[in-house]
Amino acid sequence: MIDYSIFTPLPIVYLNHLMNHTASHSNLSFFKQFLKNPIETGAILPSSESLSEEIVSYIDFAQPACIVEVGTGMGTFTQEILSRIAADSLYV
DSSP, rough: OOOGGGGGOOOHHHHHHHHHHHHHHHHHHHHHHHHHHHHHHSSSSOOOOOHHHHHHSSTTTTTTEEEEOOOOOOSSSHHHHHHOOOSSSSOO
């Protein structure tokens, strides 16, 4: 049984910001998908470029590596990894 109580309602102020945000059409579509199926979508908004840059910055791309990206998304992390990965690394 899925426990939906972990999904607390978002404050109205945040929802208003979401509705008025620039490029809000894609964000609003993403958010609507989250409301329809929060377990499957897993996030209320897609990851930003700055978030992917920050997280990927912890990978040492100077060393050959095997990088495994798990999960589906909007491609933000994939693009950042592919822009930095060494030619002799393996990306799965």
